[in-house]
Amino acid sequence: MPVVQAAKTESRPRKGVRTRESILRVAVDLASVEGLEGLTIGRLSDELGMSKSGLFAHFGSKEELQLATIEMARQIFVEHIVRPALAAPEGIGRLLKLCNGWLSHVEGHVFKGGCFFTAASFEFDSRSGPVRDAIADAMKSWLFILARAVEAAKKTRHLKASVNPEQFAFEIYSLAMGANWALHLLDDKTAMSKARLNILHRIQEVVTPSCPAIKL
Amino acid sequence: MPVVQAAKTESRPRKGVRTRESILRVAVDLASVEGLEGLTIGRLSDELGMSKSGLFAHFGSKEELQLATIEMARQIFVEHIVRPALAAPEGIGRLLKLCNGWLSHVEGHVFKGGCFFTAASFEFDSRSGPVRDAIADAMKSWLFILARAVEAAKKTRHLKASVNPEQFAFEIYSLAMGANWALHLLDDKTAMSKARLNILHRIQEVVTPSCPAIKL
């Protein structure tokens, strides 16, 4: 009587989940360039040198593939931007690290085509369904993390008590999105440093006298 | 001997150009929702109750259709946002009218799916070719108009001399894009009024004492 074995701790994952993961890593990059709709099963299987049907079996539908791709992008994002920032102690330092991490990941090479979620946001913002919801969810989480960092920086008396965390997080993120836009669409190499100045300036407006010197 | 007749002034345009225009009006709305790649000739011809081939003949290729759609969107944008603002005299008033016009067109119904160009920007920002170039061109024009309005407001002594027009225009536009994003993806009804406050606040930072009271 064959029984599904509960995953042993530390044991090498089954072949299936390993391929699934490698598929999704490529899918994320492909989608960040071509969009989540432009992400095609045929194109993806070509890229990986495997058959369409073999790949397809891992997901069962295109929508499932899209959702899994979003989830993978989310993990990569957390790994590269959120987790490193959480290493810093709460306060202005962590907030700056979040901002800088986000800006770096846009110019850097975490995703091939700039920020995965920004692209996905504008692709699905006028649609409905599970994919759009998943993107919106991820974005709300990110804004929440940013807002919580602002709130914490208020608690450590680095930021003025008058600051509205959600509002402020949103402002900062808007400036960051603008930088992503200018860098990729307008090919403006100076966009990132300008954005760093913009954000720094905006933060500087609301720091308390007791806040240590900041830079990005 | 058939000769191509130069368009008589004030004469009703040929049937061809009339249908072409009505096609493009629908195309703009469709593309603002489904994206410029999602804009499909079959879907578009269905929407208009005409044949694929008949519609196709107007453009000769999908890329031409995309380019024409962008051009039409540009005209609509100018008509609804730029031209009304140019009615106001140079200075802070015109700048505010530009900002307000843009924000209104996002919540309003100029394009079905929010700002056409913002969506197109993020769809094509990692690609290359004529379509991407056309979008980038349109965006540069818009930023230029915005920056020129800032510059003019400096000349009229409404804004401080220290303001960098390009940089400032970019900041304002980033905040506006953020509002578009929050409204449509996060379905945040308060996004627009928040954005108005954000932008107003940012402008207020750089007005001169001689500048009249401003509001958005």
Next chain:
DNA sequence: CACAAAAACGAACGTTCGTGCTATTATATT
């Protein structure tokens, strides 16, 4: 090693994509 389960494949489905043709209908001008 044997053998069941999992994973990958190859071929084909019906549909839609963009794009050519040719024929027919509508328009505009003499």
Next chain:
DNA sequence: AATATAATAGCACGAACGTTCGTTTTTGTG
């Protein structure tokens, strides 16, 4: 009203889409 031209429709194409199926290969385990 006749006629040349412009506009549209009809049909077909090859390719790619997402998806299904039955078969074969690979993998992990007793």
